[in-house]
Amino acid sequence: MKNKYIMVVALLASLSAYAQQQDIEQVTINARTKVKKERAEFKRHAQSTETLSEDELNRNNSAYIDQTLSTMAGVQVDKRTQLGGQRIVLRGYGNDQKFNNWGVKFYWNNMPITNAEGITVLDDVDFSYVNNIEVIKGPAATMYGGGVGGVVRFYTRSDDKQGTTVTEKFLAGSFKHMQSITQVNTTGDNYSLNLNYGHIQSDGYRPHGSSLKNFVNLNGEIKLNGQQKITLFASQGYSYEKVSGQIPYSVYEQGIDEGNIAYIRKDAGNKLNSTRVGLGHIWDITKNFKNMTTLFYSGNSFDRIAAGALETSTNPNMGFRSTFQLNNDIGDFKNTIDFGAEMQVSRSQISNYRFTGSVDIPLQVSQINKGSYFRYENSQGTYFLIDKILYKPFNLTLLAGLSANSTYYNREDLLSFPGLLYYNNTDQYNKNLSFSKKYDIVITPHIALQKEWKNQIFNLSYSEGYNTPVAGNNFISATNINILNENLQPEKAKMWDFSVQGLLLDTKFDYQISLFQINVKNKLTQLTGNNGAVNYSYWDNTGNQRNTGAEMSLGYRYSSQGFIQKIIPFFNISYYDFKYADFKTVSGGKLSDYTHKTVVGVPRNKYAVGLDIHTKVGLYLNNTYNYLGNVYSDFGNNNKIKGFGLFNAKLGYQKSFEKFDIDIFVMGNNLTGQKNYTFLFLGNNINDSDAGSNYPGQFTDINPGPKNAYYFTGFNMKYHF
Numbered sequence: 001m002k003n004k005y006i007m008v009v010a011l012l013a014s015l016s017a018y019a020q021q022q023d024i025e026q027v028t029i030n031a032r033t034k035v036k037k038e039r040a041e042f043k044r045h046a047q048s049t050e051t052l053s054e055d056e057l058n059r060n061n062s063a064y065i066d067q068t069l070s071t072m073a074g075v076q077v078d079k080r081t082q083l084g085g086q087r088i089v090l091r092g093y094g095n096d097q098k099f100n101n102w103g104v105k106f107y108w109n110n111m112p113i114t115n116a117e118g119i120t121v122l123d124d125v126d127f128s129y130v131n132n133i134e135v136i137k138g139p140a141a142t143m144y145g146g147g148v149g150g151v152v153r154f155y156t157r158s159d160d161k162q163g164t165t166v167t168e169k170f171l172a173g174s175f176k177h178m179q180s181i182t183q184v185n186t187t188g189d190n191y192s193l194n195l196n197y198g199h200i201q202s203d204g205y206r207p208h209g210s211s212l213k214n215f216v217n218l219n220g221e222i223k224l225n226g227q228q229k230i231t232l233f234a235s236q237g238y239s240y241e242k243v244s245g246q247i248p249y250s251v252y253e254q255g256i257d258e259g260n261i262a263y264i265r266k267d268a269g270n271k272l273n274s275t276r277v278g279l280g281h282i283w284d285i286t287k288n289f290k291n292m293t294t295l296f297y298s299g300n301s302f303d304r305i306a307a308g309a310l311e312t313s314t315n316p317n318m319g320f321r322s323t324f325q326l327n328n329d330i331g332d333f334k335n336t337i338d339f340g341a342e343m344q345v346s347r348s349q350i351s352n353y354r355f356t357g358s359v360d361i362p363l364q365v366s367q368i369n370k371g372s373y374f375r376y377e378n379s380q381g382t383y384f385l386i387d388k389i390l391y392k393p394f395n396l397t398l399l400a401g402l403s404a405n406s407t408y409y410n411r412e413d414l415l416s417f418p419g420l421l422y423y424n425n426t427d428q429y430n431k432n433l434s435f436s437k438k439y440d441i442v443i444t445p446h447i448a449l450q451k452e453w454k455n456q457i458f459n460l461s462y463s464e465g466y467n468t469p470v471a472g473n474n475f476i477s478a479t480n481i482n483i484l485n486e487n488l489q490p491e492k493a494k495m496w497d498f499s500v501q502g503l504l505l506d507t508k509f510d511y512q513i514s515l516f517q518i519n520v521k522n523k524l525t526q527l528t529g530n531n532g533a534v535n536y537s538y539w540d541n542t543g544n545q546r547n548t549g550a551e552m553s554l555g556y557r558y559s560s561q562g563f564i565q566k567i568i569p570f571f572n573i574s575y576y577d578f579k580y581a582d583f584k585t586v587s588g589g590k591l592s593d594y595t596h597k598t599v600v601g602v603p604r605n606k607y608a609v610g611l612d613i614h615t616k617v618g619l620y621l622n623n624t625y626n627y628l629g630n631v632y633s634d635f636g637n638n639n640k641i642k643g644f645g646l647f648n649a650k651l652g653y654q655k656s657f658e659k660f661d662i663d664i665f666v667m668g669n670n671l672t673g674q675k676n677y678t679f680l681f682l683g684n685n686i687n688d689s690d691a692g693s694n695y696p697g698q699f700t701d702i703n704p705g706p707k708n709a710y711y712f713t714g715f716n717m718k719y720h721f
Helices: 002-018 035-045 065-069 249-253
Strands: 049-052 075-079 086-090 104-108 132-137 150-155 163-173 177-187 191-202 211-223 228-242 269-284 289-305 309-314 317-330 333-354 372-391 396-413 435-453 456-467 475-478 481-484 491-504 509-521 524-530 535-541 543-556 564-587 590-593 605-615 619-628 644-657 660-669 677-680 702-704 710-720
Touching: 035 049, 035 132, 035 456, 035 491, 035 509, 065 075, 065 086, 075 677, 086 104, 086 150, 249 702, 475 535, 524 564
Parallel strands: 104 150
Antiparallel strands: 049 132, 075 086, 132 150, 163 177, 163 710, 177 191, 191 211, 211 228, 228 269, 269 289, 289 309, 289 317, 309 333, 317 333, 333 372, 372 396, 396 435, 435 456, 456 491, 475 481, 491 509, 509 543, 524 535, 543 564, 564 590, 564 605, 605 619, 619 644, 644 660, 660 710, 677 702
């Protein structure tokens, strides 16, 4: 592998002889809409980065973000419910948790969505309000803190055209789905403001799988003067997703989905009320010195009923992110220094009560000694410094960056006060599950060499990342076992990435090719133990894994003055060879060695093909085929899950006349009627049998998607005052 990297460095050095420009070319780009933004972010982050613009986000129902994001190379989106429980996986990383997201960092504008514990809940994100998505693939800890998988950034912006507009969007279709968006935008010389209300309701495609969401969003910007701006973002959201539960793979293969009665009997679901506020200040302190600072707060109340437990929590999270940039031109050199900090504190109170499994009284819970009531105070801090030196005659840039990252967890057991709970001598709450743990400061570097030649950008980078275990994973709790997991270590990753992004054929053809290897050390895995009385679960470092892969994204934009005005095809593919290296587990007292086995949940190949056609009269057609290859669900590679492909299409008519812009459309998903799944349980989670389910003794490890074609129709209308 080292020889390959030496060859890459030699290639970059030889290419530098071809270019002697004094300044970076100002290119008129004729390619897809997203390319200009994508090239800028690729250059800024100096590692593989892709974006989705509004054009890509509008290819499908905006609420189905899983189908939109999954068309991107290196990105896979799972979900536990129809419109919630999303788990975004980058380069095969991020599928270790049964709930929510871990190992990938998320932002909305300049605010972290990921809390101080490293957990991200996406149920309260109004994806219909997102204008742009940016994905940084692989460790990006130098700029964004912990996250082996990478970073996903959602952007919302106001309309930059001056004036006032009112927009109404409506969509209805299969599963009694109804979706509406009402939006007011006003923009002047020194301000822009956007107010949005969104509503979604659906019966869902699974038994007991309905959804209800309401969002109010406010986004704005005010220019104080020529050097300073204030930004504001606020959202209030309500989400209620009913949960059907997982079913056995053998039943899924037969095309049967009756749901899991252990969930349905309890009326299982996830109810989330959330508030998010961000206040930012952008300041051009001098011509060459800038600062962007955002203060943020988010808080939610989360009620969750699953097959085995009822949980309620309140989860406030607050902090700031501040980034400074200093630019200097010194002869043939341009030097850009970015430095700053991101600090977060989250304070949660979580109560969890275990069900008895009673069929007659489905919501009957066990005595309090089997439940928990915790108060958490978690904090996370990142300090970073990145220096980019551009040698203008060769358009050759060297980037070197470092970040210092720290994490602290503190949990207080609110049931452990002496004398608070007492039943009898044999059944009392006689434990204290409180703990504190601080992870030492982790230094993560990022080094990159970037070369521009004509319209091509070559980038060779080395970066490191890490993930600390979530707070609760640091403690082992079972009958007669309540101890701090002292030896649990953070995962650490080292990535080499060689990426080329370019424009060909008069800049109409865009491409990005990436070759990478990520070595993950101290892999965190959930295991099962036995203390002689009961089985219990705990987390441990089980070894290492080596992720080697290649990704390619291609796109072309054909323009004409004839009847067919635009034809835009694209093709994205990911090819992965992810293997465990020195990977061993001890479960139930049994040692298992999975070295050289294929990593669970990661397909060998995944690809997406698209073709868009736009006509002079306003008719358009979008076609998308998205394929996910076979995967293994268990460490031993005994259970192979078959892949599937989904074909979606959208036919519409767009027209602007006088003060109106209209878009009328009909769309169909899974038009070929392929059997597919939306969520897969992996590793030691595959035997997730629940008491009282209709699948006793079977692996309940998959959530099916709609097996038949389903349709939506709707319109978008904007009025310009």
